[in-house]
Amino acid sequence: MGSLSLDPARSMWELIDGLVDEATATTPVILVDVHAEATSEKVALARWLDGRVTGVVGTHTHVQTSDARVQPGGTAAITDVGMTGPHDSVIGVKAELATHRMRTGMPVRFEVATGGVRIEGVLIECDGASGRATAIRPVRVPWP
Numbered sequence: 807m808g809s810l811s812l813d814p815a816r817s818m819w820e821l822i823d824g825l826v827d828e829a830t831a832t833t834p835v836i837l838v839d840v841h842a843e844a845t846s847e848k849v850a851l852a853r854w855l856d857g858r859v860t861g862v863v864g865t866h867t868h869v870q871t872s873d874a875r876v877q878p879g880g881t882a883a884i885t886d887v888g889m890t891g892p893h894d895s896v897i898g899v900k901a902e903l904a905t906h907r908m909r910t911g912m913p914v915r916f917e918v919a920t921g922g923v924r925i926e927g928v929l930i931e932c933d934g935a936s937g938r939a940t941a942i943r944p945v946r947v948p949w950p
């Protein structure tokens with residue numbers, strides 16, 4: 807979990823190397839979900855882990871980014887995989903409720919929207935023995 811605009815109990819930078827070492831002892835194929843608000847933190851973590859994990863995929867911002875890539879060390883990365891859920895919304899919440907809260911500053915009970923449901927994510931291909939990625943493709947079904 808990132809630190810910018812969020813309030814994690816501990817910094818991901820304190821924990822990530824130990825978690826990756828622990829996972830590496832079990833499997834060569836390791837996927838890291840970096841749950842963060844700031845694109846800079848997600849890109850920085852992907853660079854930090856390049857060559858040590860199979861993929862670093864961002865979540866939390868809900869909007870699929872167009873930067874899917876395999877980095878030089880063989881770690882696939884994308885800043886945000888997108889959202890599986892109702893896209894006729896404000897990142898999943900009924901738009902009128904989200905905009906009312908933003909416009910007025912008053913608390914509103916959020917309700918999940920129902921329209922425009924899509925599956926979003928990524929497909930990562932990798933070498934099963936080394937765990938290094940060979941390709942990453944964004945997925946969006948149905949395509950708009």
Ligand SMILES: [Fe+2]
Pocket residue numbers: 841865866867
């Ligand atoms: Fe989140």
